[in-house]
Amino acid sequence: LLLTCYRSSDYVSGYSVMHFVFITGGVASSLGKGLASASLASLLQLRNFKVRLRKLDPYLNVDPGTMSPYQHGEVYVTDDGAETDLDLGHYERFTNQSAKKSDSISSGKIYSNVLRKERKGDYLGATIQVIPHVTNEIKLFINSDLNNEDIVIYEIGGTVGDIESLPFLEAIRQIRNDKSISSALIHMTYVPFLSSAGELKTKPTQHSVKELLNAGIQPDIIMCRCEKQINQDALEKISLFCNVKKEDVIPALNSSSIYEVPSSYYEAGLDTSLLNHLGYHINQYPLDLDPWKKVISKINNPTSKVTIGVVGKYMNLKDSYKSLNEALIHGGIANSAYVDIHWINSEELDTKKILKELQKVDGILIPGGFGYRGIEGKINAIKYARENNIPFFGICLGMQLAVIEIARNVLKLEKANSTEFVETDDPVIGLMTEWHSKDKLEKRSINSDKGGTMRLGAYEAILKEGSKIKKIYNKGKISERHRHRYEVNTNYLDKFIKNGFEYSGMSPDNILPEVLESKDHPWFIGVQFHPELKSRPQEPHPLFVSFIKNCIKSND
Numbered sequence: 001l002l003l004t005c006y007r008s009s010d011y012v013s014g015y016s017v018m019h020f021v022f023i024t025g026g027v028a029s030s031l032g033k034g035l036a037s038a039s040l041a042s043l044l045q046l047r048n049f050k051v052r053l054r055k056l057d058p059y060l061n062v063d064p065g066t067m068s069p070y071q072h073g074e075v076y077v078t079d080d081g082a083e084t085d086l087d088l089g090h091y092e093r094f095t096n097q098s099a100k101k102s103d104s105i106s107s108g109k110i111y112s113n114v115l116r117k118e119r120k121g122d123y124l125g126a127t128i129q130v131i132p133h134v135t136n137e138i139k140l141f142i143n144s145d146l147n148n149e150d151i152v153i154y155e156i157g158g159t160v161g162d163i164e165s166l167p168f169l170e171a172i173r174q175i176r177n178d179k180s181i182s183s184a185l186i187h188m189t190y191v192p193f194l195s196s197a198g199e200l201k202t203k204p205t206q207h208s209v210k211e212l213l214n215a216g217i218q219p220d221i222i223m224c225r226c227e228k229q230i231n232q233d234a235l236e237k238i239s240l241f242c243n244v245k246k247e248d249v250i251p252a253l254n255s256s257s258i259y260e261v262p263s264s265y266y267e268a269g270l271d272t273s274l275l276n277h278l279g280y281h282i283n284q285y286p287l288d289l290d291p292w293k294k295v296i297s298k299i300n301n302p303t304s305k306v307t308i309g310v311v312g313k314y315m316n317l318k319d320s321y322k323s324l325n326e327a328l329i330h331g332g333i334a335n336s337a338y339v340d341i342h343w344i345n346s347e348e349l350d351t352k353k354i355l356k357e358l359q360k361v362d363g364i365l366i367p368g369g370f371g372y373r374g375i376e377g378k379i380n381a382i383k384y385a386r387e388n389n390i391p392f393f394g395i396c397l398g399m400q401l402a403v404i405e406i407a408r409n410v411l412k413l414e415k416a417n418s419t420e421f422v423e424t425d426d427p428v429i430g431l432m433t434e435w436h437s438k439d440k441l442e443k444r445s446i447n448s449d450k451g452g453t454m455r456l457g458a459y460e461a462i463l464k465e466g467s468k469i470k471k472i473y474n475k476g477k478i479s480e481r482h483r484h485r486y487e488v489n490t491n492y493l494d495k496f497i498k499n500g501f502e503y504s505g506m507s508p509d510n511i512l513p514e515v516l517e518s519k520d521h522p523w524f525i526g527v528q529f530h531p532e533l534k535s536r537p538q539e540p541h542p543l544f545v546s547f548i549k550n551c552i553k554s555n556d
C-alpha cells in the first residue's frame with residue numbers, strides 16, 4: 001500500500017502536500033466529536049486550507065440506511081445518493097461543502113469488502129486476518145478518492161475500548177508509524193464534575209488515554225469536554241499524566257448554540273495547536289471568523305419569535321430530525337427570528353389533542369417518514385393548516401399526506417390513500433410501477449415487474465413560471481436530495497389543478513411531481529424532496545427562509 005503523503009518539510013514540487021488528522025473519542029459517547037471535527041474543518045477552511053472530512057464508523061451494519069432513527073438519529077443523504085450517518089450533515093453545515101458517498105465507511109462495509117475479495121480469490125489462498133487484511137482495507141479507504149486536499153480529517157466513531165474500533169486504531173497506529181506520512185491525532189474525552197468532592201475529575205481522561213496507548217497510539221492533542229470551566233490545575237494534570245504539552249490540552253466547553261463551537265475552539269487554541277503539530281507556520285495562515293460571528297450575532301439578537309409545530313413520529317430522539325431542526329434555525333437566522341420548535345408526536349396524541357397543540361403555533365411542518373403509524377393525525381393537522389390559512393410545509397411524506405388530505409377533503413375521494421399504507425381504489429400516492437403506463441416506465445428505465453426502488457440522492461426539478469416556488473428559489477431549475485419510494489400519482493393531476501392546486505415543480509421529463517402548492521392559501525407548499533439536507537447556517541435554504549418569514553407574518 002502506497003500512501004502518497006509528505007510532511008510539509010518534505011515538499012517536492014508536483015506532489016500534493018497532505019496531512020491526516022484522526023479524531024478519536026474516549027470515556028463516553030455523544031461527546032460531540034462530529035461537531036468538533038466539523039468545527040475544526042471550518043477553522044482550517046477559514047485559514048484557506050483545502051480540507052475534507054470523512055467518517056469511519058465501527059458498527060457492523062454495512063450502511064446506516066436500515067438503522068432505526070430511534071437508535072442512530074437521522075439518516076443523512078448525500079448528493080450522490082449515499083445513506084449516511086448524521087455527522088456528515090454537521091460536516092456539510094459547517095464547511096458548506098457537499099459530502100460524498102466515499103466520505104464514510106463502516107466496519108460492516110470494510111469486512112464485507114474483505115470477504116468479497118476472499119471469495120473472489122484475491123488473497124491467493126492466504127489466511128485472512130484482522131491484521132493485515134482488515135487493517136489494509138481500512139488504510140485503502142483512508143487513502144482512497146483523495147483530491148489534493150491539504151488536510152483530511154477522519155472522525156473515528158464510537159469510543160476507544162470498544163471491540164469494534166480496535167482494527168481502526170490498529171490501522172491508524174500503522175499509518176502513524178510510517179515516517180513518510182504527516183498526521184496528528186486528537187483525542188476527545190470527558191472531564192466530569194463530582195459535586196460531592198466539589199471538583200473536576202481527570203482520571204477518566206487518564207484511563208482513556210491509557211486505552212489508546214494500549215493500542216500503540218499517543219495522542220497529540222486532547223480535547224476535554226466539560227460542563228464547567230476547567231481550572232489550570234486540572235489542565236496541567238492532564239498534560240502531565242497523559243504526556244501531552246499543556247498547550248495541547250484544549251478545554252471544550254458547552255456552548256449555547258452549536259454554531260458558537262468554531263469560535264470557542266478557536267479561542268481555546270485548537271486549530272493553532274493542530275497546525276503547529278503539522279509543521280505549519282501559523283502566522284502565514286491568518287483567519288477571519290466573520291462568517292461565524294455574523295451567524296452568532298443573528299442567533300443572539302432575534303427581533304421576533306415564531307413557534308413552529310412539527311408533527312412527526314420519532315420525537316423522543318431529536319437527532320432523528322437533526323437536519324430539519326437545524327434548517328428551521330437557519331430560516332430563523334435569515335429572518336432574525338428565534339424559532340421555537342414545538343414537537344408534536346402524532347403517534348401518541350389523538351387528533352383532538354394534536355389540534356389543541358396546533359392552536360399554539362404560527363406554522364405547521366410535516367416532515368418525512370415511513371410507515372402508517374400516526375398518519376391520520378398528520379392528515380388532520382394538514383386539513384387544519386389548509387382551512388385556517390396557517391403556513392404549511394410538507395416534506396416528502398408530508399407532501400404525500402397533503403395530497404391525500406386534499407384528495408379526501410377537497411376532491412371528495414374518500415378512499416384516497418397511499419399504497420404504502422393500504423390497498424385502495426384511489427391510490428393518489430403509489431409506487432411508480434403501480435400507476436404509470438408501461439411506456440413512461442420504459443422511458444425512465446424502470447422494470448415494471450420489479451416494484452419500486454428507493455429514489456436516493458440529488459435529482460433536478462423544473463419550476464413553473466409564475467409559481468410561488470419559483471419566486472422563492474428565484475430560479476427555474478433546482479437540484480434537491482431525495483429519499484423515498486412512493487410518488488404522487490399523476491393520473492389525478494387534472495382534478496387537483498381544477499381545485500386550485502398546482503404541481504409547480506416537476507421532474508425534467510415531466511413525469512414526477514416534485515412540488516405541490518395551493519393557489520389560494522398564503523403559504524401551503526409540499527415538496528417531494530428533503531430541502532433540510534442542503535440548508536446551512538451561512539446559506540439558509542430559501543424554502544425555510546420563506547416559510548419562517550411567512551410564519552412571522554401570520555404571527556403579527
Ligand code: GLN
Binds near residue numbers: 368397398484
Ligand atoms: N414513506 C414515503 C416514501 O417512501 C416517504 C419517505 C420520506 O418521507 N422520506 O415514499
